[in-house]
Amino acid sequence: MPRPNELEFLAQVLGTIEDLPEGLAERLAKLVADKPEDRADAIRRLIEEHSGG
Amino acid sequence: VGERLHRLTMRGFRGVPGEMDVDFGAGTSLAVYGDNGTGKSTIADALEWFFTGGIELLSHEGRQHAIRNLSAEGNEPTSVEVVTSGELGGKAVFPDERGPDQFGVSGRETFLLRGRTLADFINKTKTEKWKALAELLGLDAIELLRQDLQRARGDIKKQAKAAEEKIAASRRAISSGDTVVTEEGVLETLQQICRALGVEVPEALATVADTAWIGAVAGESAALAAPKLEMLSSTAAGLRAPALDEKAIAAWNTVVSSEGGKDLSLLSLFQDADAFLSSSPPAESCPLCGQAVSAGQLTSRVRKVLTGLLESSREMDRIRDGALEQRDALAAALELRRGLVTHAKPLRIPLPGLPALPDALSAGLEGRATIDLAALKAFRKDLERWDADARKAIQASVPADAGTRQSQLAMLAVICEHIRTWHSAERELARAQKALGLADRLYEAYQDCQKRQLEEMLTSISRRVAEIYDALHPGESLSGITVEPWTAKGIELAVDFHGSKQRPPHGVLSESHLNSLAIALFLAMAQTFNQRLRFLVLDDVINSFDLEHRGELAALLAEKFDDWQLVVLTHDRQFFEHLARRAPSWKRLEITSWSYERGPRMTSYRSSGILGEAQERLTQGDVGGAATKARRALEELLQEICEALAAALPFRRGTKNDQREIGELMKGVRRGVKEHAKGMLTELEPLLKHLEADVQATLNVEAHASRGRSAAAEVEASLRRIEQLDRVWSCSECGTRLWHKGTPESSRCKCGKSVFPPSSRS
Numbered sequence: 001m002p003r004p005n006e007l008e009f010l011a012q013v014l015g016t017i018e019d020l021p022e023g024l025a026e027r028l029a030k031l032v033a034d035k036p037e038d039r040a041d042a043i044r045r046l047i048e049e050h051s052g053g
Numbered sequence: 054v055g056e057r058l059h060r061l062t063m064r065g066f067r068g069v070p071g072e073m074d075v076d077f078g079a080g081t082s083l084a085v086y087g088d089n090g091t092g093k094s095t096i097a098d099a100l101e102w103f104f105t106g107g108i109e110l111l112s113h114e115g116r117q118h119a120i121r122n123l124s125a126e127g128n129e130p131t132s133v134e135v136v137t138s139g140e141l142g143g144k145a146v147f148p149d150e151r152g153p154d155q156f157g158v159s160g161r162e163t164f165l166l167r168g169r170t171l172a173d174f175i176n177k178t179k180t181e182k183w184k185a186l187a188e189l190l191g192l193d194a195i196e197l198l199r200q201d202l203q204r205a206r207g208d209i210k211k212q213a214k215a216a217e218e219k220i221a222a223s224r225r226a227i228s229s230g231d232t233v234v235t236e237e238g239v240l241e242t243l244q245q246i247c248r249a250l251g252v253e254v255p256e257a258l259a260t261v262a263d264t265a266w267i268g269a270v271a272g273e274s275a276a277l278a279a280p281k282l283e284m285l286s287s288t289a290a291g292l293r294a295p296a297l298d299e300k301a302i303a304a305w306n307t308v309v310s311s312e313g314g315k316d317l318s319l320l321s322l323f324q325d326a327d328a329f330l331s332s333s334p335p336a337e338s339c340p341l342c343g344q345a346v347s348a349g350q351l352t353s354r355v356r357k358v359l360t361g362l363l364e365s366s367r368e369m370d371r372i373r374d375g376a377l378e379q380r381d382a383l384a385a386a387l388e389l390r391r392g393l394v395t396h397a398k399p400l401r402i403p404l405p406g407l408p409a410l411p412d413a414l415s416a417g418l419e420g421r422a423t424i425d426l427a428a429l430k431a432f433r434k435d436l437e438r439w440d441a442d443a444r445k446a447i448q449a450s451v452p453a454d455a456g457t458r459q460s461q462l463a464m465l466a467v468i469c470e471h472i473r474t475w476h477s478a479e480r481e482l483a484r485a486q487k488a489l490g491l492a493d494r495l496y497e498a499y500q501d502c503q504k505r506q507l508e509e510m511l512t513s514i515s516r517r518v519a520e521i522y523d524a525l526h527p528g529e530s531l532s533g534i535t536v537e538p539w540t541a542k543g544i545e546l547a548v549d550f551h552g553s554k555q556r557p558p559h560g561v562l563s564e565s566h567l568n569s570l571a572i573a574l575f576l577a578m579a580q581t582f583n584q585r586l587r588f589l590v591l592d593d594v595i596n597s598f599d600l601e602h603r604g605e606l607a608a609l610l611a612e613k614f615d616d617w618q619l620v621v622l623t624h625d626r627q628f629f630e631h632l633a634r635r636a637p638s639w640k641r642l643e644i645t646s647w648s649y650e651r652g653p654r655m656t657s658y659r660s661s662g663i664l665g666e667a668q669e670r671l672t673q674g675d676v677g678g679a680a681t682k683a684r685r686a687l688e689e690l691l692q693e694i695c696e697a698l699a700a701a702l703p704f705r706r707g708t709k710n711d712q713r714e715i716g717e718l719m720k721g722v723r724r725g726v727k728e729h730a731k732g733m734l735t736e737l738e739p740l741l742k743h744l745e746a747d748v749q750a751t752l753n754v755e756a757h758a759s760r761g762r763s764a765a766a767e768v769e770a771s772l773r774r775i776e777q778l779d780r781v782w783s784c785s786e787c788g789t790r791l792w793h794k795g796t797p798e799s800s801r802c803k804c805g806k807s808v809f810p811p812s813s814r815s
Contacts, residue, residue: 044492047495051488
């Protein structure tokens with residue numbers, strides 16, 4: 001059984017969500033790949049941006 | 054195809070002062086036999102350090118730096134060099150400057166199991182098991198991302214909650230009594246106030262939420278100062294000095310005054326002493342005070358004290374947490390009041406000077422000293438006094454003539470400020486709720502996928518664990534062994550015990566069975582998930598296994614893992630002999646001794662076993678020693694035959710099942726042979742009778758220190774008869790036992806040329 005990779009896994013998850021705001025999947029994948037220091041905070045800001053906030 | 058080990062070279066590493074080489078040939082499996090303390094585990098340590106950058110057992114003991122052998126020659130660096138069949142080999146030099154990225158997949162894969170960690174794993178909590186498994190499976194990165202998504206969602210939820218609280222607070226401030234606050238009601242009240250004051254009457258609340266409107270109506274200074282004064286006044290009204298947790302402080306004072314607490318200053322000294330003793334030559338005297346003491350005694354004393362100190366240290370940390378909470382609460386109270394002083398200054402409200410937090414609190418916590426409870430009580434009283442004085446000073450700044458036009462304008466400004474806060478919080482809430490909806494969808498989808506993936510993995514592991522466990526305990530009425538998810542972040546081992554599910558299985562399984570379960574889990578994980586490493590190291594894993602299950606484990610490793618490279622390190626000669634018979638193609642090494650100057654001394658193991666040792670003693674003229682060894686060899690052989698024939702033997706409590714008398718074993722052999730191969734017993738009986746006589750007359754004499762003495766010729770004859778019995782059960786072609794494959798009713802050797810019972814030969 002192959003070991004899972006977090007980016008592949010994320011892509012798999014995002015593929016199951018309908019009507020994702022445009023560009024969110026790509027930006028989230030980039031953010032995970034970039035490994036920012038406070039990733040949770042970066043994710044929060046990204047979600048806020050894409051939810052029209 | 055994963056990588057196998059070809060060569061391991063250690064230099065100045067752990068118990069090796071010079072250089073030690075282990076040649077695995079072209080990835081051949083290897084069994085290493087050696088008594089405790091001869092340096093077997095150094096091989097496991099070297100592989101663990103090379104492939105992961107650390108040695109877990111050392112880290113647990115706080116000795117992660119004890120890598121270099123203290124007597125390593127000159128400036129020769131400490132290093133471990135590994136040659137593999139692929140690209141994972143190389144050389145690691147101490148101090149290790151490799152970063153975590155350099156270990157890659159190999160650092161995560163399952164390759165090392167130590168006896169000492171088996172019980173640890175079984176006894177881990179569900180969350181700890183999950184953490185260990187997640188790390189092994191490479192799920193930790195996925196788990197960390199889940200945690201970050203959860204935190205992001207949690208932060209957005211907090212924002213929404215904060216906005217809701219702001220809205221509620223603003224509404225409370227505007228309302229009078231229990232009146233329900235509505236936009237229309239507030240607008241109407243405002244309009245009435247404005248008409249009474251003769252100022253512009255607003256048509257909508259949005260108008261008054263604009264700071265320009267109140268500035269124009271009430272004047273700039275009133276519009277700005279009144280809300281600030283209101284805020285100051287309401288904060289001061291709510292001030293409460295934090296309660297003192299006298300029990301937490303008293304517990305701290307007790308622990309730091311105790312003997313154990315006082316001795317903690319010696320902790321680092323004893324840690325250093327332990328590290329020194331672990332890596333230094335055995336001394337005749339204490340290196341500090343010079344008193345004559347054996348190295349063993351000294352090490353044992355230091356360990357005992359160190360264990361006690363570590364326990365005291367853990368206890369002190371636990372109690373310190375309570376005292377730290379108290380310090381944080383007092384510091385936070387002081388900080389809140391500092392904020393009031395800052396806000397009061399521009400309003401020219403003179404607040405009294407703040408009391409200082411007693412130095413004794415931090416000093417006591419940091420210096421492991423007692424804390425003066427009376428000083429804390431006095432500080433709390435000072436805070437209460439300050440709160441009362443501050444409230445008075447703020448109250449005195451509120452204009453007394455509340456009926457005047459100026460104060461009514463100030464009140465209007467305060468209401469407008471609350472409306473502004475309310476509207477702004479409404480907007481924040483709407484934004485947060487939209488973001489929360491998206492965060493929820495993302496998080497729930499992620500969690501669902503993760504759960505599905507975990508279940509898929511656990512199903513796969515469970516199947517293999519059950520197969521391996523069944524091979525170790527054939528015919529036992531234990532079934533349904535599974536590794537199950539436990540809530541979102543835990544796993545647990547489970548067994549079906551006579552129709553009832555036991556999770557965890559501690560209540561129904563013996564220590565030996567639990568160890569089998571842990572070994573099964575380790576092997577299953579390696580089989581399921583290893584991609585790069587095709588070797589497994591088992592370091593003294595059979596401590597609590599009885600003789601029968603040692604045989605089963607040897608058979609399992611030799612037969613079910615013959616496509617893996619196994620490195621088995623053991624101090625148990627019987628297990629080693631089992632392996633040697635089951636897996637004749639493996640390389641075998643013996644570590645005969647360890648010395649400070651030369652480290653472990655290794656030789657190729659002679660497959661003659663204990664019978665060979667008896668012969669060797671006889672050749673050297675040690676007749677008594679030869680007799681003792683021969684008797685032991687006979688016991689082992691009879692025990693092995695009884696197990697293979699599943700001969701019923703009287704039960705003995707505990708490990709005594711492994712120490713039966715030869716008489717009992719002889720009966721067992723006769724019973725087993727009679728049951729499965731009656732005709733064979735007639736042929737065998739003369740030899741068994743001879744051997745019984747040997748035990749009474751020759752092999753028992755020296756062992757029981759009777760006055761008689763065995764003659765060399767008698768012992769020689771006994772040895773030949775034991776060999777003859779051994780040959781009865783071994784294949785003359787391949788050398789493996791007749792029960793290599795099959796059941797007590799029908800079995801055969803590895804090559805299939807010899808069968809049991811003899812009449813079943815085709």
